[in-house]
Amino acid sequence: MTENSSATAFAPATVANLGVGFDILGLAVNGLGDTVHVERQATSGVIIADIIGDNGKLPRDPQKNTAAVAAAATLRLLGADFGVRLTLEKGLPLASGLGSSAASAVAAAVAVNALAGELLPRHELLPACLEAEAVVSGYHADNVGPSLLGGITLITGTSADDIRHLPIPPSLHLALITPAIAVPTVEARAVLPQSISLHDMVHQTGAVARVIDALYRGDIHTLALAMEADIVVEPARAHLIPHLDALRFAAKRAGALGLVISGAGPTLAAICIDQTIAKRVADAVCAVYESDGITCTAHVSSVDEAGAKVINVVA
Amino acid sequence: MTENSSATAFAPATVANLGVGFDILGLAVNGLGDTVHVERQATSGVIIADIIGDNGKLPRDPQKNTAAVAAAATLRLLGADFGVRLTLEKGLPLASGLGSSAASAVAAAVAVNALAGELLPRHELLPACLEAEAVVSGYHADNVGPSLLGGITLITGTSADDIRHLPIPPSLHLALITPAIAVPTVEARAVLPQSISLHDMVHQTGAVARVIDALYRGDIHTLALAMEADIVVEPARAHLIPHLDALRFAAKRAGALGLVISGAGPTLAAICIDQTIAKRVADAVCAVYESDGITCTAHVSSVDEAGAKVINVVA
Numbered sequence: 001m002t003e004n005s006s007a008t009a010f011a012p013a014t015v016a017n018l019g020v021g022f023d024i025l026g027l028a029v030n031g032l033g034d035t036v037h038v039e040r041q042a043t044s045g046v047i048i049a050d051i052i053g054d055n056g057k058l059p060r061d062p063q064k065n066t067a068a069v070a071a072a073a074t075l076r077l078l079g080a081d082f083g084v085r086l087t088l089e090k091g092l093p094l095a096s097g098l099g100s101s102a103a104s105a106v107a108a109a110v111a112v113n114a115l116a117g118e119l120l121p122r123h124e125l126l127p128a129c130l131e132a133e134a135v136v137s138g139y140h141a142d143n144v145g146p147s148l149l150g151g152i153t154l155i156t157g158t159s160a161d162d163i164r165h166l167p168i169p170p171s172l173h174l175a176l177i178t179p180a181i182a183v184p185t186v187e188a189r190a191v192l193p194q195s196i197s198l199h200d201m202v203h204q205t206g207a208v209a210r211v212i213d214a215l216y217r218g219d220i221h222t223l224a225l226a227m228e229a230d231i232v233v234e235p236a237r238a239h240l241i242p243h244l245d246a247l248r249f250a251a252k253r254a255g256a257l258g259l260v261i262s263g264a265g266p267t268l269a270a271i272c273i274d275q276t277i278a279k280r281v282a283d284a285v286c287a288v289y290e291s292d293g294i295t296c297t298a299h300v301s302s303v304d305e306a307g308a309k310v311i312n313v314v315a
Numbered sequence: 316m317t318e319n320s321s322a323t324a325f326a327p328a329t330v331a332n333l334g335v336g337f338d339i340l341g342l343a344v345n346g347l348g349d350t351v352h353v354e355r356q357a358t359s360g361v362i363i364a365d366i367i368g369d370n371g372k373l374p375r376d377p378q379k380n381t382a383a384v385a386a387a388a389t390l391r392l393l394g395a396d397f398g399v400r401l402t403l404e405k406g407l408p409l410a411s412g413l414g415s416s417a418a419s420a421v422a423a424a425v426a427v428n429a430l431a432g433e434l435l436p437r438h439e440l441l442p443a444c445l446e447a448e449a450v451v452s453g454y455h456a457d458n459v460g461p462s463l464l465g466g467i468t469l470i471t472g473t474s475a476d477d478i479r480h481l482p483i484p485p486s487l488h489l490a491l492i493t494p495a496i497a498v499p500t501v502e503a504r505a506v507l508p509q510s511i512s513l514h515d516m517v518h519q520t521g522a523v524a525r526v527i528d529a530l531y532r533g534d535i536h537t538l539a540l541a542m543e544a545d546i547v548v549e550p551a552r553a554h555l556i557p558h559l560d561a562l563r564f565a566a567k568r569a570g571a572l573g574l575v576i577s578g579a580g581p582t583l584a585a586i587c588i589d590q591t592i593a594k595r596v597a598d599a600v601c602a603v604y605e606s607d608g609i610t611c612t613a614h615v616s617s618v619d620e621a622g623a624k625v626i627n628v629v630a
Contacts, residue, residue: 020520021520021524022520023517023521024517024520024521024524025524154521154524154525154528155521156521156522156524156525164525164528166528193513194512194513195510195511195512195513196510196511196512196513197509197511198507198508198509198510198511200516201511201516201519201547202337202338202339204516204519205335205336205337205339205519205520205523206338206339206469206471207471208520208523208524209339209340209471209523209524209526209527210469210471211524212524212528212531213469213481213531216527216528216531232516
């Protein structure tokens with residue numbers, strides 16, 4: 001095993017669900033994400049050296065921090081005879097619906113694997129990332145899958161074979177708007193209906209089928225319409241996002257083709273055909289929030305095809 | 316308006332649902348279907364001159380016969396100042412899960428349109444076919460859509476814009492086995508669950524997404540697996556198809572990649588990679604039925620890309 005002394009990795013934010021694709025679709029976002037730096041230490045286990053950018057909100061206990069859990073799990077997968085000191089630099093707001101915990105976990109797993117000369121192929125890190133994600137939001141791959149592997153992914157299980165890359169329409173741009181309101185994933189899950197009518201199930205399967213078909217045809221107008229055609233999850237969560245109707249209206253008036261809740265929210269993801277429109281949409285949506293005294297941050301982005309990446313390795 | 320004196324049209328059988336795609340997916344079957352012959356008459360309205368091959372089971376009342384209802388609706392769409400005498404030749408068994416009523420309706424609509432020199436483009440006949448289908452099994456396009464338009468179709472509504480052609484994997488062959496047992500569509504609908512858990516809905520949307528993805532990639536192994544991954548509709552209907560587990564086992568031992576109930580059954584559709592295997596699968600499934608004293612008919616086929624066609628027109 002190659003034994004480097006330190007490594008740094010970046011893992012992208014993710015938009016899970018893509019509207020109607022609850023728990024089965026997700027995409028990786030260009031440029032936005034978390035960074036983890038690990039230093040080899042002779043003693044086994046994971047020590048959290050520092051966390052930057054979380055305003056002290058994330059647990060420092062390695063058993064409860066997703067980056068540390070993923071690092072420890074990756075060390076186990078590697079059969080490593082060493083441990084790591086880990087520094088997590090949060091580029092993502094917490095509980096924002098952008099896969100913050102997943103990005104931390106993925107960056108940590110990829111960084112630890114880089115210490116060992118990337119001994120494991122990327123997809124073999126998935127179990128370590130899932131183990132970490134389970135600590136905070138359940139054993140789901142809809143954020144860790146695209147963060148680790150990049151692109152737009154269909155996730156129908158928790159093994160790497162259950163994750164499939166879908167085509168990325170070249171003109172797909174995103175405006176991501178995160179208001180300063182808290183929507184914990186646990187609460188966003190609690191409001192979901194426990195049973196769905198057969199009629200609504202048929203509607204949801206049809207809309208998901210249209211999403212996949214539209215991705216293959218590169219038709220982002222139909223893609224946006226189909227993503228928005230969710231009649232099960234969004235209606236249950238809409239009250240957690242103040243002014244959702246007004247925000248959608250403002251986004252579309254500014255040129256967005258559609259707007260959905262990113263993951264469990266509160267971040268909103270608007271589908272746009274170019275960066276200029278996406279910027280205008282982000283400004284328009286933020287203006288609605290700000291008129292209500294809610295501050296917000298916005299990012300204009302596209303799909304990160306590659307997923308997590310090693311930034312630096314020191315031998 | 317061109318005014319021909321008689322016309323004959325053929326409309327193919329259809330496999331609705333494709334397993335997990337309940338009410339949203341369907342395909343047209345090569346070579347198997349119903350034929351309708353219409354003769355112009357000066358008086359308006361539709362007269363049923365004859366029905367061949369139904370053993371006297373279909374209604375002769377033009378208000379209740381799908382071919383006659385579709386013919387009358389098409390005459391209205393055309394604004395025709397004439398009527399028709401209609402002869403329906405059933406190539407399909409009734410209530411078999413092969414879209415028998417839809418094929419009759421589509422063949423009638425296409426034949427009447429041919430009398431008028433094909434004045435209406437094919438997709439504009441959809442409302443007439445739906446009106447007829449509504450008389451017997453509800454206002455659904457999952458059989459009339461593929462019968463009229465051909466191919467493998469995604470159906471998310473009742474207008475032509477809601478029907479989309481999906482790619483047809485070149486190696487997709489079908490073994491269609493129809494046992495001599497009756498499963499009326501009404502009964503097959505009555506056994507369906509009225510509510511589904513959120514977990515099961517997520518499973519169904521994921522499996523449908525895999526079906527669409529597999530069609531685009533031409534991967535019929537994954538296609539067959541995903542089609543079979545229905546945990547909502549097939550389990551509710553399985554008791555209407557005697558020996559379903561044994562039949563599936565026999566089909567797979569003979570080389571089928573998967574087996575699903577066609578529409579509301581009792582026809583079974585097995586997915587195979589070539590015609591020789593499909594023939595062997597049909598024989599193996601029929602053998603299971605026949606060992607239980609149930610006679611059955613089988614067809615080996617592929618996807619009909621074109622859908623309904625005009626066979627003959629006399630000016």
